[in-house]
Every structure is written in structure tokens, then in C-alpha cells.
Amino acid sequence: MMLETIHEFAREKLEGSGEAEEVRRRHAGYFLDLAEEAEPRLRGPEDVEWLERLEEEHDNLRAALSWALERGEVELGLRLAGALWMFWNARGHYSEGHRWLEQALAKANGASAAARAKVLEGVGRLVFPSGEVDQALIAAHEGLELSEQAGLGGAVAARFLRILGTMAIVRGEDDRAKELLEESLILSREADDKWGSQRRSYGWEIR
Numbered sequence: 084m085m086l087e088t089i090h091e092f093a094r095e096k097l098e099g100s101g102e103a104e105e106v107r108r109r110h111a112g113y114f115l116d117l118a119e120e121a122e123p124r125l126r127g128p129e130d131v132e133w134l135e136r137l138e139e140e141h142d143n144l145r146a147a148l149s150w151a152l153e154r155g156e157v158e159l160g161l162r163l164a165g166a167l168w169m170f171w172n173a174r175g176h177y178s179e180g181h182r183w184l185e186q187a188l189a190k191a192n193g194a195s196a197a198a199r200a201k202v203l204e205g206v207g208r209l210v211f212p213s214g215e216v217d218q219a220l221i222a223a224h225e226g227l228e229l230s231e232q233a234g235l236g237g238a239v240a241a242r243f244l245r246i247l248g249t250m251a252i253v254r255g256e257d258d259r260a261k262e263l264l265e266e267s268l269i270l271s272r273e274a275d276d277k278w279g280s281q282r283r284s285y286g287w288e289i290r
Contacts, residue, residue: 114144115147117136121170130173148164157191158194165205177209178213184206196232197233203243206222207222223250236274238271241271241274242279245263248263
């Protein structure tokens with residue numbers, strides 16, 4: 084919101100203070116907290132309010148992501164990207180979101196399975212509008228295998244099965260789609276994942 088001249092002056096003063104890196108670290112941590120606070124609310128009645136807030140802070144979120152990935156803060160970068168994919172999806176930032184998720188995955192060595200799985204779920208969701216079914220399938224299969232190996236629980240596995248089921252519908256594999264979506268629904272209900280239990284995929288309603 085500052086005038087550009089004031090913004091540049093403040094940046095120069097920060098760089099000259101010797102504290103720029105610590106300030107950027109704190110900045111990234113703050114916006115990671117914001118994104119992770121927003122994420123569950125994007126599935127509820129406050130979704131519009133939180134989508135607006137994230138849109139207002141989109142440049143700050145970009146800056147935090149850029150810093151984390153450039154400085155090798157892998158876990159922070161993955162968690163931030165993974166927390167933002169629903170925002171990118173809801174606001175139509177498909178290509179940009181996909182780029183951030185792929186950049187995060189490219190540096191994912193040593194990161195937690197939970198953070199990697201969430202990013203893979205985002206890839207599976209964000210590539211679909213552009214018709215990249217094969218890439219969505221690759222991400223979903225990799226995420227499902229990761230969730231099973233790491234014991235991340237049925238709710239996580241269910242989300243990847245839901246992506247696979249949706250892709251099966253797109254490919255005209257109706258029987259396979261029904262099988263995958265039924266399995267996803269069972270796992271969601273067993274995990275008491277209310278959001279997952281209520282999801283419907285492209286006209287399929289499974290009881």
C-alpha cells in the first residue's frame with residue numbers, strides 16, 4: 084500500500100541494516116501461519132471471507148514462497164504451497180499455483196510425507212482444468228503410494244482416490260470411477276472426514 088518511492092527507500096534501509104534475512108524469515112513464517120489458518124476455513128461457511136483475505140495478501144504469499152524455495156527452506160515452502168492450492172483453485176490461479184507446487188516438489192528431498200502429499204494433491208487438482216489428465220493421474224498415484232507408505236491415514240488416501248475416480252469419469256471408465264469413489268467415501272467416513280464424506284464428483288452420488 085506504500086508509495087513505490089517509500090517502498091524502495093524502506094527496502095534499501097532494510098538491506099543496509101544487516102537484518103534483512105531474519106525479517107524475511109519472520110515474514111515467511113507469518114504468512115505460513117496465515118495460509119494454514121485459512122486452509123480449513125476454505126471448506127466451510129467462512130470460505131468467501133478467507134478467499135478475499137488471501138487474495139489481498141497474494142503478493143506477500145508469493146514473496147514468502149519465493150524466499151523459502153530460494154533459501155532451501157523446503158518444509159516451509161512445501162507447507163505453504165500445500166496450504167494454498169485450494170485458494171489457487173477457487174480463484175482460478177491454476178497455472179500459477181501449478182508452477183509453485185512443481186517448484187516446491189522439485190526441492191522436496193528430506194521433507195515430511197504429509198507436506199509432500201498435500202502438494203501432490205494440489206497438483207492433481209490444479210492441472211485438471213487445463214485437461215492434463217495424465218499429469219493428474221501421475222500425481223494422484225504418487226500421492227496414494229506415499230500416503231500408504233507413510234501411514235498418513237485414510238482421509239489422505241481418500242483424497243487421492245477421489246482424484247483418480249474423477250479422472251476415470253473423464254476417461255469414460257464409469258465402472259472404475261464408481262469403484263474408486265466408493266472406496267474414497269468409505270475411507271472418508273471411517274476417518275470421520277465430514278468434508279470428504281459430503282463430496283460429490285461430476286454427477287456421481289455415492290451413498
